Amino acid sequence: MSVFAGQGDAARSMALLWSGPDAPGHQAEGLRRSPGPKRALSVDVIVEAAIAAADADPMTGVSLRAVAERLGCTSMALYTYVPGKGELLDLMYDRAHAELSTGHDPSRGWRAAATSWAGELRSFYLRHPWVLQVSYARPVLGPHEQAVMETLAGIVFRTGLPAATLRGIVSALFHFVRGNAQTAAESRLAATATGMSDQEWWTSRSSLLERLAPDFAERFPMSIRLSTPEPVPARRDESTPHGEHQADEATPYMEHQTDEAFAVGLSVLLEGVDATRNNLSLPPSAAADAS
Amino acid sequence: MSVFAGQGDAARSMALLWSGPDAPGHQAEGLRRSPGPKRALSVDVIVEAAIAAADADPMTGVSLRAVAERLGCTSMALYTYVPGKGELLDLMYDRAHAELSTGHDPSRGWRAAATSWAGELRSFYLRHPWVLQVSYARPVLGPHEQAVMETLAGIVFRTGLPAATLRGIVSALFHFVRGNAQTAAESRLAATATGMSDQEWWTSRSSLLERLAPDFAERFPMSIRLSTPEPVPARRDESTPHGEHQADEATPYMEHQTDEAFAVGLSVLLEGVDATRNNLSLPPSAAADAS
């Protein structure tokens, strides 16, 4: 039952995000100018603790109580530093993005760069699944997320496509990576939370379905055909071109599924970018996209 | 602060989902065989009321209290019919999918069919944004969602691609449509909830950013270039770099952005599917995918 999604007062979040570390309340020590007791905490420390709490228990959203417990104070004490939970979430979100690398090797092609960018983002989301709960509409773009955006923008501009097209591509890339990572993360979390492995889940689900809907195969033949694995004769023939994976027990079923879906989907998406480039360079006889 | 995401006991959800309407508790009337007072409600009625409640207030997740209020009973009465909130959510989720059309015109090409399928799914999500809060991992596939899946499977098999590739494509399509719809829906909801239009939001955000990060343009040149609209000749000088948009009041800024991103992203994705087909039909000299 993951919880959070919205954000708080954007103006206050942005002020906290973009103001330097010398801003009021941002640090415990510093040139104090005001009366009152010394501040025991700082925004940075709170954000750090909140991230740790969210990482430690990603299923249930972070609670101010849990954060406060980590810091040895009451939840109300946090309100001195942060306007509320929503704003704290914004801060956590941006701070976490500082983990992502911002440069890309310009000697590689745009496609290789995009592929590794997407892979890095995906593993970032898998490390911090709670990040995916933060809404994407009306983004409170903090410096670190903006840097991620900047990196991707730098990569896609090398395709030579116009900005309007690139906006669509960037958005599609983000949605794809986020969606895939969310599925993968939730499947992992479900396994640890319920104590039921993916394998167990799927077999029990299948047998249930068989009992409850005996006519499943006739009603949904295409679905069955889609989910049926290829007849894999030995090890690694090239019938499944993308990222074949030997069924060692180390990687559970769903994990393998999402990994493969990621490789295939990303490849197809970038193939589409390439094709869109070719379409533009071709003489106007090339059929326009039949949307 | 949208809330819900997980699901409840899958076995019980599946029993409720797949059992016919004559199953115990599914209907108010029927061949009663047991003592006790008549059932005033039914699972179907509860699910219907819950969907109505969720549609009416999609920001905050549905609460059992709200559903009960609609039905003129207490929240605890619902527990007689439904094991808990998670299972109710599963039922709502599947029931809502009954709205989607399941056939597709086989005379049209796969691409046209996929495009209209995606468009229909997107507008469905926009009608019922709460559906997007239901997790995608360990799906409790009910009959109606399965029918949607079946339709898409039928479409993509007409590309002739192998099932493993198609799984990746299907997954990418879903993630793309879901992500885009979620962004669009949240942006709409934010507008009505905060009473601040997208236009207002973006201008206030821009001016805030200008004050808090005066060096934004130097730090993030690519982002600026990406968000800058193509040089539309007249209308508004380009001194305000962020997201200028001719202000027709009909379609607000973000709405236009997400609509365009949907069209472009979908087109690129399907272009990639097409290109992947061509790659497979080509002689083996065609460069394999450089993942």
Place this chain on the structure above:
DNA sequence: TAGAACTCCTTATGCCATAAGGTGTTATCC
């Protein structure tokens, strides 16, 4: 007609965010 089964209610528990207001600490001004 007694009893069992069943529905639905009231009440209680334990989470959660956060509003309200009290108490002790501390820098600054007279």
Place this chain on the structure above:
DNA sequence: GGATAACACCTTATGGCATAAGGAGTTCTA
């Protein structure tokens, strides 16, 4: 150097949530 005002942090209260526990009334069956 002491008064004072600003401030951090606490306790307590409010209202919302899911749901556990148990009680009261209704209706079928033996």
